[in-house]
Amino acid sequence: MSIKRTGSAVWQGGIKDGKGTVSTASGALQELPYSFSTRFEGEQGTNPEELIGAAHAGCFSMALSKILGDSDLKAERLETTAEVSLNQVEGGFAIESIHLILKAKVPGADAATVEELAGKAKAGCPVSKLFNATITLDVQTVD
Template identity: 50%
Template sequence: MTVRDASAEWHGTLKEGSGRLRLGSGAFEGAYSFPSRFENGRGTNPEELIAAAHAGCFSMALTAVLGREGHIASNIHTIAKVHLGATAAGPTITRIELETEAHVAGLAAADFERLAQSAKAGCLVSRALAGVAAITLKANLVTH
């Protein structure tokens, strides 16, 4: 099986400290801090990286599901919105919203919705995040 890795380094206290997140491939490295995670400060955060992973995984899963039924999308664009909220357990990812738009010729909207929901259920990242209370999907088929 394939193993992927990333690393994080942190210096200082929770609120005044800072750190760096680094992908093992070297494709991304970025600063993160309390303000970038829990406020609107500069830098990245783990939830943003989860959103990127989920959007990428879902787009590939949708491509695969469409392909199994003989459809090829000329374009798929997915946005994942990871909601970080407060719960009795502390800060928690409370919801993830997937929004996807795909250009697929010759596909009925109802079939597209069914295939998109199948992709969401089969997406590796969706399955890994099954502990999130709600993962929603808004799928928009573009036909022109």
């Protein structure tokens, strides 16, 4: 089985004076603006790294939900943040690490179980498998 999803970008101009938009075929994102200043200078708008972070957090959360279900557990709430680190390296920039932060409320599961299953989700989620980066995880359980 193969599932294909489509995202697109349009860019106009040079690297510093140009600007662009990103969109998804589903319409979830429609011409969302991005630019050098939104990526490197903190200006309002989006950037590829935060979109990657959102995708990774979403994928990880869904993977963990399945793994919990396979263990006869069901999350009341999984709140995941992905901190994507873009670093200047020789020859340009690279995403060298992603840090996942999970706040989980899973009735019937102790903290050690949630942490173990979250580790499996981190390793097994399709987006995690995409990266050539160090992926770390912090888990906080909520009663």
